[in-house]
Amino acid sequence: MRLPHERSLGSQILRDLIGVAVLAIASLAAGLTTNHFSSAPLPVVYQTPEQRFDAELTTLVATPPFAIAPAPTVGLDQFRTAIDGKSTLILDARPSAFFEVGHVPGAMNLARDNFAADYRRLGTVLQNAHDKPIIVYCAGGDCHDSRLVANALLTLGFSNVSVFTGGWEAWSGAGLPTNTGSKP
Amino acid sequence: MVSANSRRDYVVLAVSLAVAAVFVYAGVDKLRDPLQFADSIAAFAILPAMLINLLAFGLPPFEIACGLLLLGPRTRRIGALAVVAVSILFFTALASALLRGLTLDCGCFGAGAPSRPRMWLELVVDAALFTGALFIYLRSIPRLSARVASTEL
Numbered sequence: 001m002r003l004p005h006e007r008s009l010g011s012q013i014l015r016d017l018i019g020v021a022v023l024a025i026a027s028l029a030a031g032l033t034t035n036h037f038s039s040a041p042l043p044v045v046y047q048t049p050e051q052r053f054d055a056e057l058t059t060l061v062a063t064p065p066f067a068i069a070p071a072p073t074v075g076l077d078q079f080r081t082a083i084d085g086k087s088t089l090i091l092d093a094r095p096s097a098f099f100e101v102g103h104v105p106g107a108m109n110l111a112r113d114n115f116a117a118d119y120r121r122l123g124t125v126l127q128n129a130h131d132k133p134i135i136v137y138c139a140g141g142d143c144h145d146s147r148l149v150a151n152a153l154l155t156l157g158f159s160n161v162s163v164f165t166g167g168w169e170a171w172s173g174a175g176l177p178t179n180t181g182s183k184p
Numbered sequence: 185m186v187s188a189n190s191r192r193d194y195v196v197l198a199v200s201l202a203v204a205a206v207f208v209y210a211g212v213d214k215l216r217d218p219l220q221f222a223d224s225i226a227a228f229a230i231l232p233a234m235l236i237n238l239l240a241f242g243l244p245p246f247e248i249a250c251g252l253l254l255l256g257p258r259t260r261r262i263g264a265l266a267v268v269a270v271s272i273l274f275f276t277a278l279a280s281a282l283l284r285g286l287t288l289d290c291g292c293f294g295a296g297a298p299s300r301p302r303m304w305l306e307l308v309v310d311a312a313l314f315t316g317a318l319f320i321y322l323r324s325i326p327r328l329s330a331r332v333a334s335t336e337l
Contacts, residue, residue, distance in 0.1 A: 012325055013265075016261055016262055016321075017265065019265070020262060023246065023253075023266055024242065027242045027243070028241065028245075030245040031238075031242040031245050032242075042218055043237065044238065045234055046226060046240075
Protein backbone atom coordinates (compact mmCIF):
# COMPACT_ATOMS: atom_id res chain seq x y z
CA MET A 1 0.00 0.00 0.00
CA ARG A 2 1.27 3.46 -0.83
CA LEU A 3 1.63 5.94 2.00
CA PRO A 4 -0.01 9.35 1.50
CA HIS A 5 3.35 11.18 1.38
CA GLU A 6 4.82 8.80 -1.19
CA ARG A 7 4.94 10.11 -4.75
CA SER A 8 4.36 8.05 -7.86
CA LEU A 9 7.41 7.00 -9.85
CA GLY A 10 6.37 9.23 -12.74
CA SER A 11 6.09 12.33 -10.59
CA GLN A 12 9.48 11.58 -8.99
CA ILE A 13 11.13 11.38 -12.41
CA LEU A 14 9.32 14.55 -13.53
CA ARG A 15 10.55 16.39 -10.44
CA ASP A 16 14.09 15.19 -11.15
CA LEU A 17 13.86 16.30 -14.79
CA ILE A 18 12.76 19.77 -13.64
CA GLY A 19 15.80 19.76 -11.32
CA VAL A 20 18.06 18.91 -14.29
CA ALA A 21 16.51 21.73 -16.34
CA VAL A 22 17.08 24.20 -13.49
CA LEU A 23 20.67 22.94 -13.25
CA ALA A 24 21.16 23.49 -17.00
CA ILE A 25 19.82 27.06 -16.83
CA ALA A 26 21.96 27.87 -13.77
CA SER A 27 25.03 26.41 -15.53
CA LEU A 28 24.40 28.53 -18.62
CA ALA A 29 24.05 31.64 -16.44
CA ALA A 30 27.29 30.75 -14.64
CA GLY A 31 29.06 30.16 -17.97
CA LEU A 32 27.85 33.46 -19.45
CA THR A 33 28.94 35.33 -16.31
CA THR A 34 32.38 33.67 -16.31
CA ASN A 35 32.82 34.54 -19.98
CA HIS A 36 31.73 38.14 -19.41
CA PHE A 37 34.39 38.68 -16.74
CA SER A 38 37.17 36.69 -18.45
CA SER A 39 40.23 38.44 -19.88
CA ALA A 40 39.29 37.50 -23.46
CA PRO A 41 35.49 37.09 -23.59
CA LEU A 42 34.04 35.24 -26.58
CA PRO A 43 31.11 36.68 -28.54
CA VAL A 44 27.75 35.02 -27.88
CA VAL A 45 27.51 33.94 -31.53
CA TYR A 46 30.27 31.55 -32.63
CA GLN A 47 32.82 32.67 -35.22
CA THR A 48 34.74 30.15 -37.30
CA PRO A 49 38.58 30.30 -37.22
CA GLU A 50 38.43 31.89 -40.71
CA GLN A 51 36.04 34.59 -39.50
CA ARG A 52 38.26 35.26 -36.47
CA PHE A 53 41.32 35.54 -38.70
CA ASP A 54 39.49 37.94 -41.01
CA ALA A 55 38.42 40.08 -38.05
CA GLU A 56 41.99 40.11 -36.75
CA LEU A 57 43.36 41.13 -40.15
CA THR A 58 40.71 43.81 -40.53
CA THR A 59 41.68 45.20 -37.13
CA LEU A 60 45.31 45.31 -38.24
CA VAL A 61 44.54 47.69 -41.11
CA ALA A 62 42.08 49.80 -39.14
CA THR A 63 44.81 51.51 -37.10
CA PRO A 64 44.21 55.25 -36.84
CA PRO A 65 46.77 57.24 -38.91
CA PHE A 66 48.45 58.71 -35.82
CA ALA A 67 49.28 55.21 -34.62
CA ILE A 68 51.02 54.11 -37.81
CA ALA A 69 54.61 53.03 -37.26
CA PRO A 70 57.09 54.73 -39.60
CA ALA A 71 57.65 51.97 -42.17
CA PRO A 72 60.75 52.47 -44.37
CA THR A 73 60.01 54.41 -47.54
CA VAL A 74 61.46 54.31 -51.07
CA GLY A 75 61.48 56.93 -53.82
CA LEU A 76 60.56 56.52 -57.48
CA ASP A 77 64.09 55.57 -58.60
CA GLN A 78 64.44 52.85 -55.95
CA PHE A 79 60.95 51.61 -56.80
CA ARG A 80 61.82 51.35 -60.52
CA THR A 81 65.07 49.52 -59.70
CA ALA A 82 63.15 47.05 -57.52
CA ILE A 83 60.62 46.40 -60.31
CA ASP A 84 63.41 45.88 -62.88
CA GLY A 85 65.18 43.46 -60.48
CA LYS A 86 61.98 41.31 -60.39
CA SER A 87 62.86 39.98 -56.93
CA THR A 88 60.55 42.35 -55.04
CA LEU A 89 56.87 41.72 -54.43
CA ILE A 90 54.92 44.85 -55.38
CA LEU A 91 51.58 45.33 -53.66
CA ASP A 92 48.90 47.84 -54.57
CA ALA A 93 46.90 48.86 -51.49
CA ARG A 94 44.19 50.78 -53.34
CA PRO A 95 40.61 49.49 -53.74
CA SER A 96 40.24 46.89 -56.53
CA ALA A 97 38.25 49.29 -58.76
CA PHE A 98 41.27 51.63 -58.98
CA PHE A 99 43.65 48.69 -59.42
CA GLU A 100 41.68 47.46 -62.43
CA VAL A 101 41.70 50.88 -64.07
CA GLY A 102 45.48 50.95 -63.91
CA HIS A 103 48.38 49.64 -61.83
CA VAL A 104 52.14 49.18 -61.84
CA PRO A 105 53.09 46.15 -64.03
CA GLY A 106 53.59 43.05 -61.86
CA ALA A 107 51.80 44.54 -58.84
CA MET A 108 49.25 42.50 -56.93
CA ASN A 109 46.17 43.97 -55.32
CA LEU A 110 46.18 43.77 -51.53
CA ALA A 111 43.54 46.41 -50.92
CA ARG A 112 43.39 48.05 -47.53
CA ASP A 113 39.59 48.10 -47.64
CA ASN A 114 39.41 44.37 -48.43
CA PHE A 115 42.58 43.31 -46.64
CA ALA A 116 41.38 40.09 -45.00
CA ALA A 117 39.90 38.60 -48.17
CA ASP A 118 42.80 39.72 -50.38
CA TYR A 119 45.35 38.44 -47.85
CA ARG A 120 43.76 35.01 -47.96
CA ARG A 121 43.46 35.10 -51.77
CA LEU A 122 47.18 35.86 -52.06
CA GLY A 123 48.03 33.26 -49.39
CA THR A 124 50.64 31.23 -51.31
CA VAL A 125 52.31 34.27 -52.90
CA LEU A 126 52.59 35.98 -49.52
CA GLN A 127 53.82 32.85 -47.75
CA ASN A 128 56.66 32.61 -50.27
CA ALA A 129 57.51 36.28 -49.77
CA HIS A 130 57.88 36.25 -45.98
CA ASP A 131 61.55 37.24 -46.06
CA LYS A 132 61.63 38.78 -49.53
CA PRO A 133 61.50 42.55 -50.10
CA ILE A 134 57.96 43.88 -50.41
CA ILE A 135 57.01 47.38 -51.54
CA VAL A 136 53.50 48.69 -51.02
CA TYR A 137 52.00 51.68 -52.75
CA CYS A 138 48.64 53.43 -52.88
CA ALA A 139 47.28 56.50 -54.66
CA GLY A 140 50.15 58.73 -53.58
CA GLY A 141 50.10 62.13 -51.92
CA ASP A 142 48.44 61.84 -48.52
CA CYS A 143 47.09 58.30 -48.92
CA HIS A 144 47.47 56.13 -45.83
CA ASP A 145 46.48 52.77 -47.33
CA SER A 146 50.05 51.71 -48.22
CA ARG A 147 51.31 52.54 -44.71
CA LEU A 148 48.44 50.68 -43.09
CA VAL A 149 48.99 47.59 -45.25
CA ALA A 150 52.77 47.73 -44.75
CA ASN A 151 52.29 48.01 -41.01
CA ALA A 152 49.86 45.07 -40.98
CA LEU A 153 52.36 42.95 -42.94
CA LEU A 154 55.16 43.85 -40.52
CA THR A 155 52.89 42.86 -37.63
CA LEU A 156 52.16 39.56 -39.40
CA GLY A 157 55.89 38.77 -39.48
CA PHE A 158 56.97 39.97 -42.91
CA SER A 159 60.48 41.25 -42.33
CA ASN A 160 61.29 43.48 -45.30
CA VAL A 161 58.36 45.77 -46.09
CA SER A 162 58.64 49.34 -47.34
CA VAL A 163 56.32 51.97 -48.77
CA PHE A 164 56.59 53.76 -52.10
CA THR A 165 55.30 57.14 -50.96
CA GLY A 166 54.92 58.62 -54.45
CA GLY A 167 52.37 55.92 -55.21
CA TRP A 168 50.27 55.66 -58.34
CA GLU A 169 50.29 59.44 -58.77
CA ALA A 170 54.11 59.56 -59.11
CA TRP A 171 54.30 56.43 -61.28
CA SER A 172 51.61 57.38 -63.79
CA GLY A 173 52.71 61.05 -63.69
CA ALA A 174 56.19 59.98 -64.85
CA GLY A 175 54.65 58.32 -67.91
CA LEU A 176 55.88 54.87 -66.94
CA PRO A 177 54.21 51.69 -68.30
CA THR A 178 50.96 50.54 -66.69
CA ASN A 179 48.74 47.51 -66.77
CA THR A 180 44.95 47.29 -66.49
CA GLY A 181 42.53 44.61 -65.27
CA SER A 182 42.66 42.36 -62.23
CA LYS A 183 45.81 40.43 -63.30
CA PRO A 184 49.32 41.66 -62.23
CA MET B 185 28.88 -9.33 8.21
CA VAL B 186 28.05 -6.95 5.40
CA SER B 187 24.37 -7.01 4.38
CA ALA B 188 23.20 -6.98 0.75
CA ASN B 189 21.81 -3.47 1.24
CA SER B 190 25.04 -1.97 2.48
CA ARG B 191 26.96 -3.79 -0.26
CA ARG B 192 24.66 -2.12 -2.80
CA ASP B 193 25.24 1.24 -1.10
CA TYR B 194 28.99 0.81 -1.45
CA VAL B 195 28.64 -0.05 -5.13
CA VAL B 196 26.45 3.04 -5.73
CA LEU B 197 28.98 5.17 -3.85
CA ALA B 198 31.92 3.75 -5.83
CA VAL B 199 30.20 4.24 -9.19
CA SER B 200 29.13 7.77 -8.15
CA LEU B 201 32.70 8.67 -7.23
CA ALA B 202 34.04 7.34 -10.53
CA VAL B 203 31.45 9.16 -12.68
CA ALA B 204 31.84 12.33 -10.59
CA ALA B 205 35.62 12.29 -11.06
CA VAL B 206 35.27 11.95 -14.84
CA PHE B 207 32.71 14.76 -15.05
CA VAL B 208 34.56 17.21 -12.80
CA TYR B 209 37.78 16.56 -14.73
CA ALA B 210 36.04 16.98 -18.10
CA GLY B 211 34.30 20.19 -16.96
CA VAL B 212 37.41 21.81 -15.51
CA ASP B 213 39.42 20.91 -18.60
CA LYS B 214 36.85 22.54 -20.92
CA LEU B 215 36.79 25.70 -18.77
CA ARG B 216 40.48 26.25 -19.47
CA ASP B 217 39.98 26.95 -23.18
CA PRO B 218 36.38 27.78 -24.12
CA LEU B 219 37.39 28.85 -27.63
CA GLN B 220 38.95 25.49 -28.42
CA PHE B 221 35.90 23.74 -26.98
CA ALA B 222 33.62 25.91 -29.16
CA ASP B 223 35.70 24.89 -32.20
CA SER B 224 35.30 21.23 -31.20
CA ILE B 225 31.51 21.66 -30.97
CA ALA B 226 31.46 23.42 -34.36
CA ALA B 227 33.36 20.51 -35.94
CA PHE B 228 30.32 18.27 -35.34
CA ALA B 229 28.38 20.45 -37.82
CA ILE B 230 25.14 19.91 -35.91
CA LEU B 231 24.40 23.18 -34.11
CA PRO B 232 23.89 26.61 -35.67
CA ALA B 233 26.48 29.31 -34.85
CA MET B 234 23.93 30.91 -32.52
CA LEU B 235 24.02 27.93 -30.13
CA ILE B 236 27.66 26.81 -30.30
CA ASN B 237 29.14 29.34 -27.89
CA LEU B 238 26.16 29.07 -25.53
CA LEU B 239 26.85 25.33 -25.26
CA ALA B 240 30.57 26.04 -24.83
CA PHE B 241 29.77 28.42 -21.96
CA GLY B 242 27.15 26.27 -20.25
CA LEU B 243 28.40 22.71 -20.58
CA PRO B 244 31.59 22.95 -18.45
CA PRO B 245 29.79 24.34 -15.35
CA PHE B 246 27.00 21.81 -15.97
CA GLU B 247 29.48 18.91 -15.98
CA ILE B 248 31.21 20.17 -12.83
CA ALA B 249 27.82 20.61 -11.12
CA CYS B 250 26.83 17.05 -12.15
CA GLY B 251 30.02 15.71 -10.61
CA LEU B 252 29.54 17.62 -7.37
CA LEU B 253 25.86 16.64 -7.09
CA LEU B 254 26.83 12.97 -7.44
CA LEU B 255 28.91 13.27 -4.28
CA GLY B 256 26.03 14.21 -1.96
CA PRO B 257 23.55 11.48 -0.92
CA ARG B 258 20.60 13.88 -1.13
CA THR B 259 21.63 15.42 -4.47
CA ARG B 260 22.91 12.24 -6.13
CA ARG B 261 19.65 11.50 -7.93
CA ILE B 262 19.54 14.84 -9.79
CA GLY B 263 23.25 14.56 -10.61
CA ALA B 264 22.80 11.04 -11.98
CA LEU B 265 19.81 12.00 -14.13
CA ALA B 266 21.74 15.00 -15.48
CA VAL B 267 24.64 12.69 -16.41
CA VAL B 268 22.19 10.29 -18.11
CA ALA B 269 20.77 13.19 -20.16
CA VAL B 270 24.12 14.63 -21.15
CA SER B 271 25.57 11.19 -21.98
CA ILE B 272 22.68 10.59 -24.38
CA LEU B 273 23.47 13.96 -25.97
CA PHE B 274 27.20 13.15 -26.31
CA PHE B 275 26.52 9.65 -27.60
CA THR B 276 24.08 10.88 -30.26
CA ALA B 277 26.46 13.63 -31.43
CA LEU B 278 29.48 11.29 -31.59
CA ALA B 279 27.56 8.47 -33.29
CA SER B 280 26.16 10.88 -35.88
CA ALA B 281 29.65 12.27 -36.59
CA LEU B 282 31.02 8.73 -37.01
CA LEU B 283 28.14 7.77 -39.31
CA ARG B 284 28.71 10.91 -41.43
CA GLY B 285 32.38 9.92 -41.84
CA LEU B 286 33.73 12.91 -39.90
CA THR B 287 37.10 12.74 -38.19
CA LEU B 288 37.24 15.21 -35.35
CA ASP B 289 38.43 15.96 -31.86
CA CYS B 290 35.26 15.82 -29.78
CA GLY B 291 36.79 17.93 -27.01
CA CYS B 292 35.15 15.56 -24.49
CA PHE B 293 38.18 15.05 -22.26
CA GLY B 294 40.66 17.70 -23.29
CA ALA B 295 42.00 18.74 -26.66
CA GLY B 296 43.70 16.29 -28.98
CA ALA B 297 44.30 15.56 -32.62
CA PRO B 298 41.21 14.56 -34.63
CA SER B 299 41.09 10.77 -34.69
CA ARG B 300 38.38 8.22 -35.47
CA PRO B 301 39.76 5.52 -33.13
CA ARG B 302 39.64 8.09 -30.33
CA MET B 303 36.05 8.95 -31.29
CA TRP B 304 35.10 5.26 -31.00
CA LEU B 305 36.83 5.08 -27.62
CA GLU B 306 34.94 8.15 -26.41
CA LEU B 307 31.70 6.58 -27.62
CA VAL B 308 32.44 3.55 -25.42
CA VAL B 309 33.31 5.82 -22.46
CA ASP B 310 30.01 7.65 -23.01
CA ALA B 311 28.10 4.39 -23.01
CA ALA B 312 29.85 3.39 -19.77
CA LEU B 313 29.04 6.75 -18.16
CA PHE B 314 25.41 6.43 -19.25
CA THR B 315 25.16 2.92 -17.78
CA GLY B 316 26.82 3.98 -14.53
CA ALA B 317 24.64 7.07 -14.14
CA LEU B 318 21.44 5.15 -14.95
CA PHE B 319 22.41 2.55 -12.34
CA ILE B 320 22.98 5.29 -9.73
CA TYR B 321 19.70 6.98 -10.62
CA LEU B 322 17.60 3.83 -10.44
CA ARG B 323 19.23 2.83 -7.14
CA SER B 324 18.55 6.30 -5.75
CA ILE B 325 14.79 6.36 -6.38
CA PRO B 326 13.39 5.30 -2.98
CA ARG B 327 10.29 3.44 -4.20
CA LEU B 328 12.11 1.62 -6.97
CA SER B 329 15.05 0.84 -4.73
CA ALA B 330 12.74 -0.52 -2.03
CA ARG B 331 10.90 -2.67 -4.59
CA VAL B 332 14.15 -4.15 -5.86
CA ALA B 333 15.32 -4.78 -2.29
CA SER B 334 12.05 -6.57 -1.40
CA THR B 335 12.29 -8.84 -4.45
CA GLU B 336 15.84 -9.75 -3.49
CA LEU B 337 14.86 -10.81 0.02
